[in-house]
Amino acid sequence: MALLLTPAIALATESPAKVTAQQFVDLQQGNTVYPGFRRAHAKGMCVSGEFRSNGQLSAYSTATVFQRGVMPFTGRLSIAGNNPTAPDLKAPVRSLALSFAMSSTQQWRLAMNTPPVMAVADPHTFYQQIQAIQAGPAAIKQFFAEHPESKEFLTWAAQYEASGSFASETYNSINAFYLINPDGKRQAVRWAIQPTVAVAATDMQGANALQNEMASRVLAGNVVFDWVFTLADVTDDENNATKAWPDSRQNITAGQIVINSTSAQLEGGCHAINFDPLVLPTGIEATADPILRARSSAYAESYRRRATEQLTGAFKEPKND
Amino acid sequence: MTNTERFSLSMRLFHWGMAALILAMLTAGLLMVASLDGWQLTVLTVHKVFGVIAVLLVSARFINRLSQRIPALPDELTQWQKTAARLSHWLLYGLMFAMPVSGYLMQYFGARPIDVFGWFRLPAALNVDIHNYALFRELHSLLAIALIGIVMLHISAALHHHFIRKDKVLKSML
Numbered sequence: 001m002a003l004l005l006t007p008a009i010a011l012a013t014e015s016p017a018k019v020t021a022q023q024f025v026d027l028q029q030g031n032t033v034y035p036g037f038r039r040a041h042a043k044g045m046c047v048s049g050e051f052r053s054n055g056q057l058s059a060y061s062t063a064t065v066f067q068r069g070v071m072p073f074t075g076r077l078s079i080a081g082n083n084p085t086a087p088d089l090k091a092p093v094r095s096l097a098l099s100f101a102m103s104s105t106q107q108w109r110l111a112m113n114t115p116p117v118m119a120v121a122d123p124h125t126f127y128q129q130i131q132a133i134q135a136g137p138a139a140i141k142q143f144f145a146e147h148p149e150s151k152e153f154l155t156w157a158a159q160y161e162a163s164g165s166f167a168s169e170t171y172n173s174i175n176a177f178y179l180i181n182p183d184g185k186r187q188a189v190r191w192a193i194q195p196t197v198a199v200a201a202t203d204m205q206g207a208n209a210l211q212n213e214m215a216s217r218v219l220a221g222n223v224v225f226d227w228v229f230t231l232a233d234v235t236d237d238e239n240n241a242t243k244a245w246p247d248s249r250q251n252i253t254a255g256q257i258v259i260n261s262t263s264a265q266l267e268g269g270c271h272a273i274n275f276d277p278l279v280l281p282t283g284i285e286a287t288a289d290p291i292l293r294a295r296s297s298a299y300a301e302s303y304r305r306r307a308t309e310q311l312t313g314a315f316k317e318p319k320n321d
Numbered sequence: 322m323t324n325t326e327r328f329s330l331s332m333r334l335f336h337w338g339m340a341a342l343i344l345a346m347l348t349a350g351l352l353m354v355a356s357l358d359g360w361q362l363t364v365l366t367v368h369k370v371f372g373v374i375a376v377l378l379v380s381a382r383f384i385n386r387l388s389q390r391i392p393a394l395p396d397e398l399t400q401w402q403k404t405a406a407r408l409s410h411w412l413l414y415g416l417m418f419a420m421p422v423s424g425y426l427m428q429y430f431g432a433r434p435i436d437v438f439g440w441f442r443l444p445a446a447l448n449v450d451i452h453n454y455a456l457f458r459e460l461h462s463l464l465a466i467a468l469i470g471i472v473m474l475h476i477s478a479a480l481h482h483h484f485i486r487k488d489k490v491l492k493s494m495l
């Protein structure tokens with residue numbers, strides 16, 4: 001009997017080999033280092049604009065951004081990968097990062113991706129997933145077969161069709177956070193920045209197709225997204241980024257994200273920012289989600305490398321306003 | 322310098338309290354920058370707060386020291402040994418001060434306000450200054466390496482005095 005249980009116990013307690021923040025960033029940067037650039041999401045463009053808050057979320061969080069009003073941001077649209085010159089349309093993941101500099105004591109950074117969930121639930125397994133991706137199609141197929149928790153991610157990936165614009169994608173927090181209300185009560189939430197336009201994939205050409213499309217779109221007029229928060233129920237697990245919460249959960253639209261200008265990443269203010277999602281204002285707190293918790297030290301390691309490269313001149317100084 | 326045998330009680334309390342704090346800060350710092358685990362964020366938060374406490378403590382300690390009589394170094398020591406001992410102590414004071422200051426400035430230029438257990442927040446720059454961030458980030462590391470080296474020498478010297486020279490140096494701090 002005990003013998004029969006052994007594999008089950010082994011499976012249940014099996015944990016992936018631990019990796020350090022340095023090993024993780026080494027893997028992300030790969031064999032070709034691009035000095036001065038991010039080790040992940042290296043290619044991107046700066047955007048800026050404002051969050052028009054409707055005040056709906058102020059009952060759930062004391063964070064000043066959620067009060068009714070307008071809050072400017074510096075943002076960055078990017079694609080996943082280590083190469084700052086990679087072709088826009090080849091990347092499987094598109095991203096939006098935002099930085100709200102509310103005051104000298106209140107800052108909020110957000111980094112969001114197109115998938116709504118992760119394929120794996122912890123950073124050490126995520127490391128193996130990236131290894132498998134780098135090793136090729138057979139390895140990643142085997143990896144997913146061995147990791148049933150990737151099911152929801154794969155279901156999403158199977159139906160996802162990349163659109164023809166950064167403006168027509170949904171950007172998800174993936175990880176959950178707590179909103180803290182004036183009475184100190186906390187509510188787990190995830191959010192999605194949802195497009196208000198639909199742009200079909202076209203036969204755009206060139207490595208900078210998405211950036212060029214976005215730049216001319218914003219020149220013609222503001223690009224608007226709805227910022228929708230999903231409130232967890234007591235039965236939902238806020239610490240597991242592989243599981244979406246049921247559609248029946250309450251959604252609250254906090255307002256609109258309005259992008260009104262773009263610039264090349266070396267010309268805008270976004271290149272200097274570390275969009276570490278654990279830089280949070282009063283009124284928002286981190287959950288114990290192992291993926292979320294891993295992000296701060298990995299982002300810091302990547303940021304340290306590129307910041308020091310910029311300081312020592314390994315990289316030509318980018319303009320920063 | 323003077324003829325007292327032992328460091329005053331206030332100096333001994335400061336010494337051992339801060340020795341424990343500094344060793345804990347070094348250990349926490351080295352472990353957290355490598356870790357991807359859930360406790361990293363918690364330790365980082367505590368590291369920043371205790372680092373700020375350390376700069377207040379070392380300032381108080383330094384002011385206190387200026388008003389104290391301290392035991393003379395053993396007469397058997399050569400002049401250069403005495404100079405080295407004093408120099409190392411000044412370096413320790415300097416580093417105990419420079420470590421938290423560089424840590425805070427790194428966060429300041431990274432535009433990352435420091436949350437003190439939810440009670441209040443220490444200010445940071447509104448916009449990131451990546452060059453100064455890099456400067457103080459690297460300084461924080463380099464100073465930490467220097468501090469670790471000097472603390473190791475310092476501890477070896479204290480043990481050397483006690484077990485090999487069998488003089489009163491270590492006892493003067495106990």
Ligand code: HEM
Pocket residue numbers: 024025028037038039040041044076077078095096097111112113118122123126172173174175273274275291292294295298299302303306
């Ligand atoms: C264990 C999990 C993760 C690790 C280790 C990781 C690591 C990294 C690193 C090292 C960077 C570069 C940071 C810099 O130099 O500024 C980065 C950027 C980014 N990550 Fe992650 N990441 C993780 C999970 C996620 C998740 C779940 C999301 C989406 C929700 C995400 C979205 C982004 C975005 C959007 C950027 C680019 C931000 C920018 O424009 O500067 N990451 N990530």
Ligand code: HEM
Pocket residue numbers: 297300301304343346347348349350351354368369370371372373375417420421422423424425428435458461462465
């Ligand atoms: C007695 C005071 C302090 C000591 C001995 C100390 C020591 C250390 C050490 C050894 C590291 C690891 C460095 C490395 O491996 O590169 C570190 C990292 C760090 N320290 Fe301190 N520290 C002190 C005070 C502070 C203060 C006051 C702050 C901020 C308010 C601070 C913020 C940080 C941060 C943010 C990191 C991580 C940087 C990163 O992840 O890139 N430290 N510290």
Ligand code: HEM
Pocket residue numbers: 336339340341343344386391392394406410411413414417472475476479480490491492493494
């Ligand atoms: C845990 C092992 C340690 C031992 C056994 C030890 C022992 C001693 C002894 C015996 C003295 C007196 C030296 C004399 O008479 O001149 C001393 C002084 C001193 N120690 Fe330590 N120490 C330790 C750790 C530390 C640490 C970690 C620090 C700070 C980073 C430190 C900072 C100092 C300073 C600044 C003085 C000079 C005090 C003054 O003259 O104002 N010690 N220590």
